[in-house]
Amino acid sequence: MKVKCLVVDDEPLARELIENHISKIPALEVVGSCDNALKAFEVISSQKVDLLFLDIKMPNITGIDFLKTIKNPPKTIFTTAYRDYALESYDLEVLDYLLKPITFERFFKAVDRFLRSIKESDIPITQESENTEEFLLLKSGSKYHKVFIGDILFIESLKDYVKVHTVNDKRVVTKYKISDFEEKLNSDFLRVHRSYIINTTKISAFTINDIEINSKEIPIGASYKEKVISFLNQWK
Incomplete structure (x- = not known):
């Protein structure tokens, strides 16, 4: 809220x-x-x-x-x-x-x-807009950015910050840990690497080693591979 x-x-x-x-x-x-x-x-x-x-x-x-x-x-x-x-x-x-x-x-x-x-756990991660579409309020510098969850392609960890990649090549860098997003985002999102969470609805291609979203190849981490491959096998 x-x-x-x-x-x-x-x-x-x-x-x-x-x-x-x-x-x-x-x-x-x-x-x-x-x-x-x-x-x-x-x-x-x-x-x-x-x-x-x-x-x-x-x-x-x-x-x-x-x-x-x-x-x-x-x-x-x-x-x-x-x-x-x-x-x-x-x-x-x-x-x-x-x-x-x-x-x-x-x-x-x-x-x-x-x-x-x-x-961090008290900061509003998800809210609903007037048309019921969920969005995030993310602080970057002196601005707060409204980012619709459905527009997120993937989230990239930058140590104590994350970069949220969205459609139209928009990127928002904000001071969160990637684990904060992993805990609170909906089931469309999957942690595939210690540095990446992806929106599974945006996947365009994949192999056993990486996933492609918007022409970006995202590696599948060794410790996440079993879970990710299990998820991807549902698509076959």
Whole structure:
């Protein structure tokens, strides 16, 4: 699932800016937008919130006092026009302290810190689009790429990274281990080598030593050969 975000700020324009920043990052979605801490508490009490964007100076109760009252609060990024509260905020173990006006570049750095803190197994590997076709959200550099699973030709390990090869010669390099994909992709995908996972629906030719996909010859690893040959024999 996407990262569920709650925006809390008594200034409508400030909330609108944060929501606009969130909309530019496919991994995030807004599940609530509140102009005070009491409304925010209702949202947090009624649904899951992964990431809280919280103003500090608000009527009735400050963001800092609000955060202190929440048991097991979500990960929090303070958004404020005041520098004075920075030290106190870090005592609350917030992720970041953003000073208004908040540029998208600075906002993205804070969000990226959060995304990096998520365990790989918690990052959304598969999701469904509006037409029910599964896709991946893969971070490469500063961008998140939407890659439809059915378009993947094969996945190539590059040590601590993988290169996802898709139709139309598109390639996305992302910081995952190949084992992460092996565990979570559907049954159309098969590990054929310590460095390769293939989409079996894209196979164009094969021998007992390699498999051809889109003119690329992919070797069959010795430790995978028995399983792969058993699979390929079903086609004969």
